[in-house]
Amino acid sequence: PVSTTQVAPEFAGSLDGIGRTGTHPLTRLDENQRLWAYEQRIKDAFARIVPTLKSIAARVPDAGFEDWAQAEARRTLGFELPESLLADAWVAGLDRRALFAHATFETVRAMSDDYFTTDPLDDRGQSDEFRRFLLDCGFHAMNVTPCSDGRLAHAIRYVLRLPMGAVQRRANAGALFDVEEALGRWSAVELGRFREGVPNTADAPTRYLKVVVYHYSSRDPEHHGCAAHGSDTRQAAAAGRERLRAFREAVENSYCCGASIEGLLIGIDTDTDRLRLHLPDARGDADLDRFVDAGALHRETARLDPEAARALIRERVANPSGGGLAPAPGMQRLIARLIEHNISQLDYVRDYHNGHYTDIGHEERFIGVGMDFAEIHLRNLTYFSFLRTLEEGACNLDVGIKIFKQLNVEHGLPVPIVLRFEYSGQVPGARERAIERCERLAEAIAQRYPDLAEHGLLHTYWTVRDSQGNGRLEPVGGSLLGGRTA
Amino acid sequence: PVSTTQVAPEFAGSLDGIGRTGTHPLTRLDENQRLWAYEQRIKDAFARIVPTLKSIAARVPDAGFEDWAQAEARRTLGFELPESLLADAWVAGLDRRALFAHATFETVRAMSDDYFTTDPLDDRGQSDEFRRFLLDCGFHAMNVTPCSDGRLAHAIRYVLRLPMGAVQRRANAGALFDVEEALGRWSAVELGRFREGVPNTADAPTRYLKVVVYHYSSRDPEHHGCAAHGSDTRQAAAAGRERLRAFREAVENSYCCGASIEGLLIGIDTDTDRLRLHLPDARGDADLDRFVDAGALHRETARLDPEAARALIRERVANPSGGGLAPAPGMQRLIARLIEHNISQLDYVRDYHNGHYTDIGHEERFIGVGMDFAEIHLRNLTYFSFLRTLEEGACNLDVGIKIFKQLNVEHGLPVPIVLRFEYSGQVPGARERAIERCERLAEAIAQRYPDLAEHGLLHTYWTVRDSQGNGRLEPVGGSLLGGRTA
Numbered sequence: 027p028v029s030t031t032q033v034a035p036e037f038a039g040s041l042d043g044i045g046r047t048g049t050h051p052l053t054r055l056d057e058n059q060r061l062w063a064y065e066q067r068i069k070d071a072f073a074r075i076v077p078t079l080k081s082i083a084a085r086v087p088d089a090g091f092e093d094w095a096q097a098e099a100r101r102t103l104g105f106e107l108p109e110s111l112l113a114d115a116w117v118a119g120l121d122r123r124a125l126f127a128h129a130t131f132e133t134v135r136a137m138s139d140d141y142f143t144t145d146p147l148d149d150r151g152q153s154d155e156f157r158r159f160l161l162d163c164g165f166h167a168m169n170v171t172p173c174s175d176g177r178l179a180h181a182i183r184y185v186l187r188l189p190m191g192a193v194q195r196r197a198n199a200g201a202l203f204d205v206e207e208a209l210g211r212w213s214a215v216e217l218g219r220f221r222e223g224v225p226n227t228a229d230a231p232t233r234y235l236k237v238v239v240y241h242y243s244s245r246d247p248e249h250h251g252c253a254a255h256g257s258d259t260r261q262a263a264a265a266g267r268e269r270l271r272a273f274r275e276a277v278e279n280s281y282c283c284g285a286s287i288e289g290l291l292i293g294i295d296t297d298t299d300r301l302r303l304h305l306p307d308a309r310g311d312a313d314l315d316r317f318v319d320a321g322a323l324h325r326e327t328a329r330l331d332p333e334a335a336r337a338l339i340r341e342r343v344a345n346p347s348g349g350g351l352a353p354a355p356g357m358q359r360l361i362a363r364l365i366e367h368n369i370s371q372l373d374y375v376r377d378y379h380n381g382h383y384t385d386i387g388h389e390e391r392f393i394g395v396g397m398d399f400a401e402i403h404l405r406n407l408t409y410f411s412f413l414r415t416l417e418e419g420a421c422n423l424d425v426g427i428k429i430f431k432q433l434n435v436e437h438g439l440p441v442p443i444v445l446r447f448e449y450s451g452q453v454p455g456a457r458e459r460a461i462e463r464c465e466r467l468a469e470a471i472a473q474r475y476p477d478l479a480e481h482g483l484l485h486t487y488w489t490v491r492d493s494q495g496n497g498r499l500e501p502v503g504g505s506l507l508g509g510r511t512a
Numbered sequence: 513p514v515s516t517t518q519v520a521p522e523f524a525g526s527l528d529g530i531g532r533t534g535t536h537p538l539t540r541l542d543e544n545q546r547l548w549a550y551e552q553r554i555k556d557a558f559a560r561i562v563p564t565l566k567s568i569a570a571r572v573p574d575a576g577f578e579d580w581a582q583a584e585a586r587r588t589l590g591f592e593l594p595e596s597l598l599a600d601a602w603v604a605g606l607d608r609r610a611l612f613a614h615a616t617f618e619t620v621r622a623m624s625d626d627y628f629t630t631d632p633l634d635d636r637g638q639s640d641e642f643r644r645f646l647l648d649c650g651f652h653a654m655n656v657t658p659c660s661d662g663r664l665a666h667a668i669r670y671v672l673r674l675p676m677g678a679v680q681r682r683a684n685a686g687a688l689f690d691v692e693e694a695l696g697r698w699s700a701v702e703l704g705r706f707r708e709g710v711p712n713t714a715d716a717p718t719r720y721l722k723v724v725v726y727h728y729s730s731r732d733p734e735h736h737g738c739a740a741h742g743s744d745t746r747q748a749a750a751a752g753r754e755r756l757r758a759f760r761e762a763v764e765n766s767y768c769c770g771a772s773i774e775g776l777l778i779g780i781d782t783d784t785d786r787l788r789l790h791l792p793d794a795r796g797d798a799d800l801d802r803f804v805d806a807g808a809l810h811r812e813t814a815r816l817d818p819e820a821a822r823a824l825i826r827e828r829v830a831n832p833s834g835g836g837l838a839p840a841p842g843m844q845r846l847i848a849r850l851i852e853h854n855i856s857q858l859d860y861v862r863d864y865h866n867g868h869y870t871d872i873g874h875e876e877r878f879i880g881v882g883m884d885f886a887e888i889h890l891r892n893l894t895y896f897s898f899l900r901t902l903e904e905g906a907c908n909l910d911v912g913i914k915i916f917k918q919l920n921v922e923h924g925l926p927v928p929i930v931l932r933f934e935y936s937g938q939v940p941g942a943r944e945r946a947i948e949r950c951e952r953l954a955e956a957i958a959q960r961y962p963d964l965a966e967h968g969l970l971h972t973y974w975t976v977r978d979s980q981g982n983g984r985l986e987p988v989g990g991s992l993l994g995g996r997t998a
């Protein structure tokens with residue numbers, strides 16, 4: 027019998043250990059197919075950018091060049107290129123960097139429009155059920171901070187299989203979220219319960235759940251772990267635990283009357299998407315050495331029928347091997363559910379990625395900064411950092427710029443940065459202030475990385491979105507457009 | 513009979529109109545004496561800096577120089593100068609800019625320590641009574657945004673005669689406060705009512721009061737009004753009204769169930785400290801053309817006995833001449849009280865400043881940035897700007913730097929900037945994060961004004977303070993100290 031807990035933290039297992047054939051009884055194949063179709067479609071759209079631009083750049087800008095290039099772009103990319111760039115090509119040469127940035131931004135925009143208008147991952151369909159489940163488990167909100175690393179950009183919708191909309195995401199480098207921001211967010215949720223009974227009234231004995239997701243690489247732990255923690259898995263986990271504790275103490279000490287939160291520490295193996303869910307220690311903090319391992323439970327329950335598999339998972343969570351403390355009952359249910367979710371993802375990685383990703387390093391296509399991008403759910407697509415101002419979030423963006431210097435700048439390509447601020451469409455002036463935020467942040471970025479910005483090696487694309495409506499993003503300016511356009 | 517409302521906005525009256533002899537029956541002479549003693553004491557401390565440094569700089573740095581200079585500094589300023597500056601004087605000359613910045617910062621520190629340990633303005637003594645009065649008027653919180661202009665730095669404690677502690681202050685250039693920040697602050701107050709019944713329970717039908725204080729100059733309206741509004745009094749007032757409306761709509765639209773706030777627009781003549789309190793229009797916003805003028809009411813009630821004077825003030829507020837709308841009853845009481853408070857200040861300016869200030873322009877001694885400095889209550893002492901990051905608040909600080917270029921830099925003196933972030937001592941890590949904020953903000957300031965910083969013409973002094981205790985400020989570093997020291 028395989029132990030599901032007390033696996034050494036350096037545990038180097040990979041998915042090779044899980045069954046090579048057959049699907050786990052709890053795996054949702056329909057969902058896997060939907061997610062795979064989406065991943066392929068979007069990744070393909072980004073993958074077409076370079077070959078298309080290469081072929082356009084290969085033609086001498088003769089008389090028919092502009093029309094031909096636009097037709098090529100429409101045909102392979104689905105959008106046009108800026109006319110002025112093509113028109114000036116015969117004089118100054120084609121500005122390939124600007125073309126690349128433009129194509130990246132238009133691809134982001136198309137992906138975003140698609141997400142908000144067609145709900146391709148069925149987030150809306152699944153949100154209500156999961157919200158009810160969370161409440162049943164005793165949680166009236168779930169706020170997740172993964173690392174900004176692009177290899178966790180799919181953590182919510184793929185690895186944890188959570189519907190966006192039922193949870194909040196706040197990515198930060200090293201998963202080191204801002205305690206004061208988190209406290210403000212907690213206050214807003216609590217006030218909603220008191221004032222409006224949303225999602226439940228304040229007298230219900232439920233809690234706000236904060237989740238920290240750190241990561242490590244089972245295949246190459248010393249080089250491809252979390253950059254913010256020097257690829258030290260234990261340090262990444264310990265830092266997450268400390269931040270959760272600081273947040274809990276901030277809530278407890280800022281408000282009396284038993285105010286508190288619940289914390290959960292999760293680790294992801296970025297090579298296989300395998301989850302480890304940490305168990306509590308005697309103080310109620312996450313125990314760094316004790317966790318439930320979804321990969322081991324996948325193996326252990328692979329040949330059972332669904333109900334028996336679920337029962338065994340619940341049993342393993344309620345009675346951790348090694349005999350330590352178990353989570354509270356509501357948390358047990360949530361953890362069991364997350365393991366079940368992750369089992370689908372383990373089969374997904376096995377079926378579509380041969381059990382482990384080939385891109386174990388960084389392969390992001392663009393950087394996202396500002397508020398969370400609800401539409402981003404693909405691994406290695408985006409390095410994302412939640413920040414209000416560069417002054418507070420510079421350390422997050424510095425890591426992203428460093429990654430993109432290797433990915434893009436070394437090959438002569440610019441760093442594409444998409445800015446996003448949400449606003450409440452019901453609040454007069456809020457849209458205007460969101461646009462001003464974009465403007466201010468873009469200026470700060472250009473000032474922080476002048477060498478890149480001056481050589482066309484960094485471009486920004488400014489977007490805002492009405493958080494109240496289910497609206498699409500609205501592009502309001504950018505460096506390619508000479509600043510603000512809305 | 514003098515009309516107390518519908519005075520033309522360009523109203524150029526000065527205190528010359530109020531009685532030259534005799535004290536108004538409602539004037540609190542004891543309070544005036546206390547405030548005057550404080551103003552003299554603190555202003556004198558700052559005024560001694562330049563003569564003392566001048567005399568020290570005049571002596572050739574001979575053998576006895578260091579001991580003598582320290583004795584001089586102790587005797588006239590009450591603190592010592594940095595030893596290294598004196599010791600190096602014989603080689604490199606005396607670094608007069610660093611000495612000036614050091615002396616300014618130490619004087620701020622002494623003033624601050626004095627304020628927090630001796631309560632010289634009796635703020636603590638008067639806070640409870642005023643909080644109760646506010647509640648009686650139907651307001652559970654009062655949050656005031658004056659312009660950052662140093663000529664309004666005494667607005668709370670002198671012009672409005674409000675005890676610090678019973679109200680909150682958020683100074684911003686042009687009184688243009690950040691609506692999202694205000695919304696967050698409102699949420700925190702409401703959550704406190706729901707969770708802890710502080711200051712009253714949420715079911716009590718009281719409101720959060722937001723006050724905007726704009727300013728103008730009666731003596732030289734076109735040059736010495738609000739710089740942020742081009743010295744245009746009407747524009748300053750209109751901008752304040754718009755910001756109040758935006759905040760009210762933000763609250764109403766972000767929360768349902770009748771959430772709202774109350775707004776009050778006040779104008780101050782910075783030459784005389786005379787108040788105008790705007791009356792409501794039909795939509796509930798401030799009417800730019802209708803206000804109650806405290807100067808006119810001072811004159812009108814100067815010969816009555818106290819109760820008759822109070823009654824007439826109440827009558828004038830309840831039945832505005834011209835017959836327009838009156839404020840709601842609770843607001844009437846508050847406005848009448850503020851007029852009574854301002855009457856003391858009008859006599860103060862008459863008695864101690866000959867009816868109008870001689871420094872009608874800027875004469876600030878230092879710039880304050882960050883969280884509000886609870887200890888600052890003197891006119892023309894501080895240009896203060898409330899900001900979390902320079903990225904968001906740069907426009908506020910730019911105005912201050914412009915002022916200090918004229919005041920100091922043109923005379924070879926540096927711009928002294930005091931940074932302040934408060935933290936809750938009960939929240940683990942909060943002090944450390946406040947110190948990091950200082951560090952980050954100081955770096956951003958040095959980067960924004962490199963010409964000043966590199967030539968020793970800009971110095972920062974970093975302070976934090978535990979908002980929970982009634983603690984003193986804690987200096988944690990600064991440019992003179994080479995960065996962080998705590």
Ligand SMILES: [Zn+2]
Pocket residue numbers: 246248249250
């Ligand atoms: Zn490696």
Ligand SMILES: [Zn+2]
Pocket residue numbers: 173174175199200201241251252253254
């Ligand atoms: Zn990481």
Ligand SMILES: [Zn+2]
Pocket residue numbers: 732734735736
């Ligand atoms: Zn003038």
Ligand SMILES: [Zn+2]
Pocket residue numbers: 659660661685686687727737738739740
């Ligand atoms: Zn002003």
